[in-house]
Amino acid sequence: MPPHHARHSSAARRNMTSSTPNSMAAGQASYDPAAVERKWQERWRVERTNSPDLDGAEHPFYQLMMFPYPSAEGLHIGNVFAFTGNDIHGRFQRLQGHTVFEPIGFDAFGIHSENYALKVGIHPMELIPRNIENFRRQLRRVGLMVDWTHELSTTDPPYYKWTQWIFLKLLERGLAYRGKAAVNWCPSCKTVLANEQVVNGACERCGTPVGQRFLEQWFFRITEYAPRLLADLDWIDWSEVTRTAQRNWIGKSEGAEIEFAFRAPMSGASVRVFTTRPDTIFGATYVVLAPEHPLVDMVTTASEQRVVRAYVDRAAKRDLVARKTGDREKTGVFTGGFVTNPATGAPVPVWVADYVLMEYGTGAIMAVPGHDERDFEFAGRFGLPIVRVVAAKGEGVDTPLASAYTDNVGGRLVNSGQFDGLTVPEGKERIVAWLAGRGAAKATTTYRLHDWTISRQRYWGPPIPVIYCDECGMQAVPEKDLPVVLPYVADFRPDDSGISPLARHEEWYRVPCPECGKMARRETDVSDTFLDSAWYFLRYPSTEFEDRAFDAGRTKRWLPVDSYIGGNEHAVLHLLYTRFVTMVLHDAGYLNFEEPFKKFRAHGLIIRDGAKMSKTKGNVVNPDEYIERWGADTLRTYLMYLGPFDEGGDFRDSGISGVKRFLDRLWASSHEMRSDGAPDDAVMRKLHRTIRKVTEDTARLSYNTAIAAMMEYMNTLRSNERVPHRAEVEPLVQLVAPYAPHVADELWERLGHPDTIFSSRWPSFDPSLATEEEIEVAVQVNGKLRGTLRVARDVTQDQVLAAALAVPAIAKFASGTPKKVIFVPGRLLNIVW
RNA sequence: GCCCGGGUGGCGAAACGGCAGACGCGAGGGACUUAAAAUCCCUUUCCCUUUGCGGGGAGUGCGGGUUCGAUUCCCGCCCCGGGCACCA
CATH class of the missing domain: 3.40.50.620 (HUPs)
Structure with a gap:
């Protein structure tokens, strides 16, 4: 259902094409997003507004967004959300005086594309260019500040050559x-x-x-x-969630490798295990090898051959799914072989079990059932001895273990010979040193990363x-x-x-x-x-050079990337591989930096009706529809207004009308304003506070609150049907520009500026104007709010206290001299009686 | 199981340890209008009390704690979303 302006649209268009600067007062047309957006997208293209001078830029700023996979379904609303968030940041930086490079490309190789091509029976070499063309069309409609002269696709031979x-x-x-x-x-x-x-x-x-x-x-x-x-x-400026995800994925574990020597008849050989709990070695009652472990055959005694072979074969056939997920009931077989516990000297049996993974550590473990849940379960199942070697406060050597005691902070070693009484950390260190002295152990670090x-x-x-x-x-x-x-x-x-x-x-x-x-x-x-996407950001500034992957001069000027904003689903894939490839190129002397992105911010996910969008659920939002109905500026601003950018949000239709109304009112205000006389002092103060807030919030990607601040200012501008002054409106158009670039540029032109608004400078605020002269102070009695006072900004505690005591509603609580008075300047006064 | 997020009105959400609910949606009422749209104004957490003005109390998932003061910090739980998952 198209809003009110639909029936005016043709008239609006006529008016617009004939409009010249300063013609605003005469016959204002109503806001027609389709016409405005068409006009400005064309203008930006023709005038190359978004193609920066890559060789001469003095204050370069590289704003990178995660290039999309050009699916047949077309641009996803989640893409629009992500790209808009990037674009706002890029446009904001430009208004701050930077030369901003905001490229885009297509990640078009890969299984996803190929599977789809197979499904529809069209060769990917035909399909992909079609999809890309459709993406280009859709991306253009969003009004991104993209430099299309540096577009790339990973499927182009000049790209994949590199x-x-x-x-x-x-x-x-x-x-x-x-x-x-x-x-x-x-x-x-x-x-x-x-x-x-x-x-x-x-x-x-x-x-x-x-x-x-x-x-x-x-x-x-x-x-x-x-x-x-x-x-x-530890030092890169990335979203904490992403850094944590990478840390966990890399999965560093500090511990020790310990040698368990085989007993006769295989004396001389040994098996090396990895453990993070060397302190528990006195409780190691058996050793387990992964089924793929090379020593399995050797350790297995003749009598156990058949059983072990069968178990190993079964494990090999069992796919990784069954082994790693689903039913995790412990299985395993005894090899018949024994090794010596290097701490106790006791013989311990060697088992084979698939709960030990060949790809981690050494593929062999010392099992300490008393202090490891998995070992506890296994030992219980196969009747292996469980020995306590760590005791909590109030527990002793003989306190029975109903489950594995895995706490590694509070406990003290018991049953561990000379090491009894040590804490776990002390035990780790001393036992490793002791064993190392005998050549039976060394401290090591293991990573989960493969x-x-x-x-x-x-x-x-x-x-x-x-x-x-x-x-x-x-x-x-x-x-x-x-x-x-x-x-x-x-x-x-x-x-x-x-x-x-x-x-x-x-x-x-x-x-x-x-x-x-x-x-x-x-x-x-x-x-x-x-691998394609691990280096694309290096290519963008150098797309025109066929004889080198990336030009040295361009790279020096533009890299590392200043700002990269993308989805956290890539936290451990793309973002880790990218860092790796960058480090390698650095080590090879091609780059003078080893971290590709100065700043990375993860954005949230856009869902629909509480669920991830998917074709099967039928809840996919098509951006084209919304752009047609509301305009790209409204869609962009609405997506950002939905909630915190780093949290994403639930896309619903309700609410979008409020954003459209805001832009309508901006349009109306820009036409109705007066230029004579002086602006209102109180409004100007509000303006300066708004500039401050929008500047701060936009810089830290707090887009929803920046938009709220602009709306609030709009309410001030138009309250009680007042006619705003030009000086009150013009800066607002600039504040809106990163969010709703088309309408901002149109209004900027109508305000008489010949150049695009994006070559103007972001309005600055006057700190003295941004502060209110009179403020409201909350007055509390014993921490409970009992009233407010309007006072001058710089009042002292005594003045406020005196004023507060003069108010009957407060004075009635008085009983002698206050025990305590807390004064937070500009905020509140708390009187404790 | 482990690791991250998150839990605030009818809804989306705000809130340097300092007036909880800004801003928007929805709802209700009003002004302007022949009428509608647009615009502007008012109300909109819950309970009690008051003819009215007003007054009082409770309230940010639950239970404790720190503090003059807690949505915010600490401890212990519950629920939702996401990630990892036999990683020794």
């Missing part, structure tokens, strides 16, 4: 390697997934339970960077630039031969073989060896999409 180049840099530095490994295999997408892409044991993309496969894969040695990736989190699997047995990605030669072995594709272009192949469907579709195209993969010239074979896997 993605491949980055792969080669990692290869050169020994950070890319091939290895056969148990990998997550999605049977539906028929490809390998990184750990980060497995959600609850299922494929992040399609939801199919993920299985386990052993495949030869390319890995990036991100674990080598774990300590640095972790350390920098190396990054980047091979994808799929079609839609950049081919990994490597050639295998029977004579010379694995060869990197020489830089001059980049890009290795992804060929158009009609049959790009993956199959169960675990081999990439490109491996079916001999005409493509047969190439001469760059070293010896004999026929060799290209790598037929492509790389993970997350």
Whole structure:
């Protein structure tokens, strides 16, 4: 149901095209967002308003938003929310005098695109450009300050040439390697997934339970960077939630590796375990190996061979889902072998159980059932001894353990020989030192983070630039031969073989060896999409250079990114890989910074009717509809007004009319205002307070309260049908500009300014005007509010107290001299009798 | 289970430890108008009391605590959302 202005729209449009500066007084047209937005989007394009001088900017500001994946469904309202939040910040910085670069691009490679292409039966090379075109159209309508001359798509050969180049840099530095490994295999997408892409044991993309496969894969040695990736989190200016997520993902654990020597008949060998609780070693009553552990065969005695073999086989077949989720009932088998507890000298049995994971620590643990829940459960189930070695206050060696006692702060060591009575931290240190002295232990740090699997047995990605030669072995594709272009192949469907579709195209993969010239074979896997997006921000300022990934001068001027705002769903994927790649390029001498973003802020999620938007739920909001009905300016401002930007919010139709009304009133005020005489003093004070608040709130992304402040000022401007003065209105148009750029530019022009409002300077506030002369002070008696007083701003405590005592409603509580008087200047007076 | 968020009117939400509910939506009433729209004005947490003006009390998920004063800080719970999940 289009609002009131619909029937005026054609008249409005006529009026607008003929409007000239200063024509406002004559025949004001009502606000027609569609016409205004069309006009200004065109003007900005023609005048290149949003293309900064990348080489000459004196105060560069790089505002980066997370580039979208161009889905067939088109732009999502969540994208609009995120981009608007970025755009407001970028426009605000520009009004502050910065030269702002706000680029956008498309993250168009990857499984998501490819799966959709398979579903609709259209080749991605046709589908993706179509989707991108639709995204461009929609993005333009939102009115973003995007520099379209630096647009990029990860699927363009001039872009992925450099993605491949980055792969080669990692290869050169020994950070890319091939290895056969148990990998997550999605049977539906028929490809390998990184750990980060497995959600609850299922494929992040399609939801199919993920299985386990052993495949030869390319890995990036991100674990080598774990300590640095972790350390920098202490100082980078990022949202705390994101830093915490990364910290947890990297998962640093300090502890020790301890050797448990095998007993006869295998004397001489030993198994190394990792533990974070070396203090509990006197309570280690058995040792557990992961089923994949290389020592399993060796330790297993002849009599146990059959059972152990069967268990190991079953574990190998059991996919990672069943093992990592669902029923977690502990299982395991005894190997028949024994090792010696290096602290007690006692023999302890060696078991195999799948609750121990090969990929973490050493793949073997010392089990301390008394002080570890999992070990407690396992020991209970298999009748293994449970020994107490830590006791809380009031407990002794013999206090029975109904469950594992895992507290590592309050307890004291017991049953631990010479170490009895120590606290847990003391025990850790002393026991490790003691064992280390005998060569049986060393303090170590372990990380949860795994190396990054980047091979994808799929079609839609950049081919990994490597050639295998029977004579010379694995060869990197020489830089001059980049890009290795992804060929158009009609049959790009993956199959169960675990081999990439490109491996079916001999005409493509047969190439001469760059070293010896004999026929060799290209790598037929492509790389993970997350590699594409790990460096895109480096490319934007340099899109016109074909002979380098990023130009040194441009990079020096524009990077690192000043402000990056995006969804926290990327906290441990994109944002971690990006930091890693940046560090590697820094170490390789290509960048002089190792952290890519000076500032990162996570925004919230837009939901609908309390639920995440999805096609199946049918609650997807199409931005086009809202832009048509209300205009982009209203939609933008409304999305920001919904709630705190970092929390997101529930998108409902109710409320959007209030924002439209606000812009209508801004329009009306700009036309009705008077220019003669002087502005109202009280209104001007309110204006300066508003400028201060909007400036502060916009800077810290508190958009909802900034908008509220502008609305409040609008109420002041128009209260009791007063006619506002030009000096009262004009600055408001500027304050609104980051939020509702089209209407602001239109009104700015109508106010007689020939240039875009975005080349004007943000209004400043006068601190003395921003302060009220008279203030209201709350008067409390014994902490309870009993009245308020209007007093001069700079009154003293005694003056307020005297005034308060003169008020009967307060004086009636008086009983002698007050025990205490608390005075908060400008706020309140509390009298305690 | 662990780690993050969050819980405030009919609704979305504000609130440096200092007048809880700004701003907006919705609802009700009024002015202007032939009428409508637009605009402007008033009311809108709950309970008690008062013919009215007014007065009193309770109240920010629950229970404690610190403080002259707590939505805000501390301790212990409950509920909702998200993430991680046998990580030794």
